[in-house]
Amino acid sequence: MSQQTALLQKPVPLAQSTTYKILYVIGICHLLNDAIQAVVPAMFPIIEKSLDLSFTQLGFIAFALNMISSVMQPAVGLMTDKKPMPYALPMGLSASMAGVLGLAFAPNFGLIILSVLFIGIGSAIFHPEGSRVAYLAAGPRRGLAQSIYQVGGNSGQALAPLITALVLVPFGQRGAAFFSLVAAAAVGLLIYIARWYTEKLAIEKKAVIRQKRSAPKRSSLAKRVVPAIIFVLLLIFARSWYISGITSFYAFFAIKEYSFSIQHSQYLLFAFLVAGAAGTFFGGPLADRFGKKTIIAVSMLAAVPFSAIVPFLPPAAALACLVLNGFILMTSFSVTVVYAQELVPGKIGLMSGLTVGLAFGMGAIGSVGLGLIADLIGLKKMIIGVGFVPLLGLCALFLPSDKTVEQWNMKNA
Structure with missing residues (x-):
């Protein structure tokens, strides 16, 4: 096992703020990256006509x-757990820049698919x-x-x-071409991040050499961890399908x-999504305090x-419920990522990629499935039905407690 891999599998507890x-x-780079992605569903009412x-x-x-x-x-996360690649960050945004330019000028359905x-x-x-950069910069405030x-x-x-x-x-x-400028700004900021990331790895590599830490062995806990991960994935499925139904349709x-x-x-x-962003921010500090x-x-x-x-309300009341629902539902978004990282602490990139990536994947399947349902039974019935998907949140009651997860990690330290 390389020293750099040991670092990523068990971060050295340095006295850092x-x-x-x-x-x-x-966070700003994440905003710019996801704003570029947001261009795609934002174009739906335009290209539909x-x-x-359909x-x-x-x-x-x-x-x-x-x-x-x-x-x-998850594949990128697993690969970078073994060998971190700081400059992959600006390279990835360069691919997005090419895609958003293609999206602006695509004349047909096939080229739109290629661009996205x-x-x-x-x-x-x-x-x-x-997510790994956020982890490395977190110090003791992982949730925040x-x-x-x-x-x-x-x-x-x-x-x-x-x-x-x-x-x-x-x-x-x-108009999507304007967002190539957004991508260019993100690339510039990510070059700065990549430099800090490289220096951080070098510093902590020296700490690994001094302390001679090795990765934890989790084989004895595999049977306990796997059910917890399955419940986490079910929760992500429920949240993603509901959000996909609202944002797409x-x-x-x-x-x-x-x-x-x-x-x-x-x-x-916009009100639903802004409330969701606020919920995301408050979720981490609340989890640091209440679990x-x-x-x-x-x-x-x-x-x-x-x-x-929501589907049964007049516009003003629907707006109020969308705001409340967006805030409440998204308080768990960042918390789910941190929880999964602590379930399998040796695989920061993999668990980040799995949880966030699965959210995208479930949203993708949800978009197709819910679109098909809307074509078959009608848009209103589909919107009503998707409102009950968050009931799968009952799975959260079966997750191991924070204290239990901490004890598992201490036994394998």
Whole structure:
């Protein structure tokens, strides 16, 4: 086992404080990366008319974007657990820049799919390494650090409705080309992050040599850890399917049921996503104080009444419920990542890639599945049905407690 691998499998407990500057910069980069991704669903109301696409085809576009990211993220995380690659971060955003330019000028469904694949590849490279940067900069505040990092991404996703209303409605499909400038800015910031990341690895490599630490052995705990991971993945499935249903199709629901314009329907989504970004930020500090399992369980189960009632409400009440639901549901987002990392502490990149990547993958499958359901039984019935998906949050009650996970790790230290 290489010294660098030993570092990543069991980070050396150095006396360090939280590096907030790096956390803020990587959070901004996450915002810019996910804002680029947000261009894709933001374009749905535009290309649905201009290219005469069905809900199922729109679902396949989201599938292409999210599935490539989902499949690649755990692989990238596993690879970088063994050999970290700081400069993969700006390289990934360069792929996204190429994809968003292609998206702006794609004349047909096939080329749109190809373009979003490039964006998905860039995202797959960025997320595991970005999460590792947040981990390395966290110091003792892992929940807060992951929240700062993840709130950047969720804020970028929240920009999708504004992108539609302020950029794509006036400029059409070619308005997506503006986001190549966003990608270029992210590449510049990630070069700065890559330099810090390289220096951090060098410092901690020396610490590994001094302390001669080795990776923990977890074979005796495999049977206990696997069920917990399965429950975590089920929770991610429930959250991702619900969010996919709202972000991909609720705008069409508002247009049909409330007679909203495209622009007005996007403001409902913007409120939901901004509230979700706020929930993401507060989730980490709350987990640091009250425990990760507690926050995950409360987040998933408290969202159920709001998600179930939203389709039956008038616009103002629906807006209020969307805001509350977005906040409550997303408090568990960053906490789930940290919980999974602590379940398998020797695989930071793999667990980050698996949890975040699975969220993308489940969202991708959800987009296709829910789009198909909407075509078959009607949009309103699909929106009503997806409101009950968060009931799967009952799985959170079966997760091992934070204290139990800590005891497992102490036994294998």
